[in-house]
Amino acid sequence: MKRDAGVVSLKERRMINKYILIIAFLWLSTKGLAQSDIPVGSWRTHNSYNSLVAISNSPSQIYAASSTALFTYNPVNQEVIAISSLSGLSDTDITTIGYNLDVDKLVIAYRNGNIDILQGNQIMNFTALLSADINGSKEINQIYNYQNLSYLSTDFGVMIIDLDNMQVKDTYFELGPQGQELIIYSAAITSDSLYLATEFGVMRGSLKDNLKDFNQWKFYGPADGLPNTVTKIILPTTTGLLAAIDNAGVFEYDGLSWQDKNSLGQALFNHGNQDGNSTLLTTADTVYQYSNGAAIPVNSAIAKQPKASLFAQNKTWIADGTNGLINTEEEMAIYPNGPFSGEIINLYNYQDKIIALPPAYDNSFQPLRSDKGFFKFEDGEWENFNSTGYPQTTSIPEFYDITGAAYSTNNETLYLSSFGYGILELNNQTANIIDENNSSLSNSNPPDRNVLVSAIDFDNGSLAALNFNSPQPLNLYNPVNDAWQAFSPSPPSANAVQILDVGNGVYWMRIANSFGGGIKIYDAINSREMYLTLGSGALPANEVYDMAIDREGKMWVATKKGVVFFYQPSFIFDSGPIDPVFPIFDGQILFKGEKITALAIDGGNRVWMGTSAGIWLFADDGQTEVLHFMAGFDPIPSNDILDLAINQANGEIFVATAGGLISYRGTSTAAGRLDDLKIFPNPVILNQNDIVTIEGVPENADLWITDSSGRLIYKTQANGNTAVWQGIAGNQSLSSGIYFVFIANADGSEKQVGKIALIN
Template structure:
């Protein structure tokens, strides 16, 4: 399948059209590289990107643009055919040819159920030879099709894992799990027959055992057997007495030397067989290396991304992104998104993550952690929540208490050792001051202290504390908090009984809500998410769907039963494990589960959209958290595979129009998406007419945003011209008039 691609939205683009996606992956763990003239391609854990030396631009390529996936296992560029081959762990292959991405399903050629990873690609004449976990695929670079599958080339016609390949004197040499094997590519030999492959062994000077690397080296070959040695071939194999006993992971021949990576150390071997270790502060975990025609090194580093001495000193050439793909919780403040990578395991045991936190503003990510020296507090790990009180940022840790970052950037840790602090450390021998969640209140910061005698506190703006304890032992283990006016709703750890504890600090009354009738009636006692919608209803995400408290202010007395919204004659998302709920400006609910994300109408009886890895750029179906930039309508999803966002069609609104924006405008001929009109009055009525006043389209805003699909009521695309936008508040008192230019 071929897909024409145009990378309009390069790195740093602030806005994207309604209904479109963008990725927010970390590119620090860069694994593979390929050079295509002045363009350097690199792949990371979650996708592909490139650096253009001619204009110094950096751009990302992902599933959004047409790639089949993110699990890239190899890159190869054919100079003769101007093709970039992208191999995957799934066994599939993508080809970039000019501005076209061609998806090729190679799994049908494997005929096996085991691993299909494409480990390496080597080219010769009009073919590329794909070294895989099940043998070799001979791929025609002209016809873009598999010509042969050499699967049973192991001893006794067994399937053989091939790690790397190289062409030497018209022969294909392969580093395999059974040692080095070779076969001539020019002679008319049936290479489907395992007996037609030469197998090198002890008699030839090299052990016949698992060989990880092989590379061309000054008209010779060099191969590496992990935990053994390097071997040189110039007609006969001989062991080299350099870089021995290491775990080899990569080798490639450069113009005057060979690069070897072993035990996360890059070394070069010169033509006189001397080893030269390479060291640079920008290179911490080298994974691949290549040299361009000017002699510049390009290194795929597992911690700093794509690194090169292209401009002199080694520096990073990678897209803006979070420091890590591990995101535990998301937080929106003003026009910024905070991604928090900390976390905890069962019984809230801290994970020991030192990655700090990441902030996304105006299309760019900034990372604050000890590694970047912006948050030089190594003893504050596992950040799991964040909020602001005034201009001060508060961060909560699963183990290290609170961190207050003041407006002047002064940093203050608040834990059990802070004078006047009531916070409690569960284990004196280690850091277990667990603060799983915090929330801003009118009087200060509400703080949960998991497992403590007083599990709920408020840290007041004057620096004083007030603490609360409960007779219910289960209430000692809260993991999430929601303020519903003067009541505090706390989710109880599902492994400690689950349910919700609702507390009124004013009079000390509390109630424990469970799945029992008249006492909560939850769909399931294991609660994972809470959200307060724009009409004052509390939405609860459980391990068996969604429950809603339509009158949350009365739950402390009398019989209380949540309702389950009905969709298609059954309880909403029954049998689904709900992990996150977020409410957008149109009062619609974005509901994350372990099977993707749903967009549900305001009452819960309408499914507006459903996204998973099969029909969207989501990298994983397990949704960990969701947050929304209510100003732009962009919805951010943290998943087990990284973070992406989607420009929704709803924003927060005010009774009157304010800073109305129309995007994109003008609408280009090749734009096939939806125009967004934001900054509208709440639920405004919008009419779009041509310049003569003929009505083309009418709609109503979701909160403060309306959309137009650039077509009339019959689905015909609007003709080239200028169109007028008339918007009025629901009472008709506040209006706006704008223009949209359409180019065809």
């Protein structure tokens, strides 16, 4: 909260003078913010780079793309540079990329038809296809570069882009034998003809003809020696053409006829590449170097899901769906730091760390048997934990389909729940699996691993676990005496997917919406229970997506038709019927009728809400809007918000969306120790830096900033334990020098002093 900087009370003046006396005797040092932090008001992306979909190259760089971002790799100096939405990418869901050597531009294609053009450090968005009036899919399947043109093979036909003047040169559609729409998978040019691999086989058109007319095209068939079936790969070779057809193999064309080379007849092909010297064919499980009917496997123990390949710098490079960019000669897995999967649906924060989790079960609540593990963000880096043994991962016991996380400060233990394997206990580098053999948890379908734990929570000294589809769904663990206890609240408790321990032995359990939704509340001490729904609990809707407890103890509930909160959730059985409170914003019920998907509480007790229209930040119990971020206007990749979590130490909120994970540095953090004071940036460059972040102050403390003579320059109040000094750039009253920050809580019992260097 900004205040008038020109008025100082007598009490404040005495406090400042007292601090100035202290400065005379103390040497003050100010810790700069660690590089792992980002400035207040800024964003950072958290893309997964190990799951690649496409690859291309320039003379000096390898370009590798995941679905949400891409990176470059320089084989000479081994430099890796990530390129994300913050770099200028305009969309998500990349399908393919292609580098045009004649104009030195990389074409980046998205599933919806959007296109970015990367040249040097500049990215230009090309929306001609995205905005075209075309019914049906606009997905771009392959990019074939010829001279200054890019031929885009799409689900509706071919679009040709002139990369010199950045215009559409031509578009061919409805190319089927009867003029119907036709899916084009790839293209190649040789001998003044354009060849297309399509859902009906291979077709040819002379570049001298009007190729908009479907009658000008020739389809090859059995009479020509080629199957007229789905063909996805067509490549120019030194002797003619090559077509690779699923479950049929490789065929070559010499300009007169097609020959079956009797090679790779059972293969399913993902990609083909020909650079004039080497032909590479990428199948579902192997990359082959092909020459005149002979297909030699490219050996790589770490290539698990090859998606595409190329030959450059005298080496074979593989874009792998699991281990990133693979240098097959050195068996190196190359990719920037990031979570092991781009599909993140659950987030959890503890001890200044963020845990991110991929999906664990399908819409029918069947385990996915996913070995991706869990991903931890700490000090600006991701560490990925799983049992795969893959490069750039940290090993844990086999533990699939992780659904949740909880942390105990009492024994410094991280607990992880699994939809099949039970609970994993991690403490001091030791790991212990808790299942039906050593706890009250049950296996719903032995002997397979079906200890289905849908959610956990650690609070009030015990671990609460939801055993899905069990007759005793609520299980409590006391780590002090290593004792388990199981409870049997009535249906639909066995179908709960979130649990919060609110104290007094009371547990709030969110029921899966496909099983009726609502909230089941259970008193484990007195065996009392309550079921909140649209009818019996005055919820806005039965479909509940999230619950969160704020710093005043209120329970917030996100539903399909709005958000509400409950006072004193642990006393709900003792205070009679309690209806939820509907927050009022601008004279109306907040988000009435709107879908709220996620909740998070920051250090200033403000509520972040994920909706179908982005994320919102509200203060004062929802009465004051602070921020709103929306895809298309802000860096968040999608308005479909899946989960939220906040690093309470620095106020950074992590946002899991359908388009990927991103985070934003807010201004409010949880209360910390005075010796944790951090000031960033420091020094401050005048006319460049407009905001200084002061972190680690007492909760909601007052701050005064003065020059070296004691003249008050600025005063403000912290939000949680973070404050900001705004409006520095362009402030003509500021000059180079040392400025002092005086900090005190409301009763003056906690004080601290810092200093900031301002430089012209």
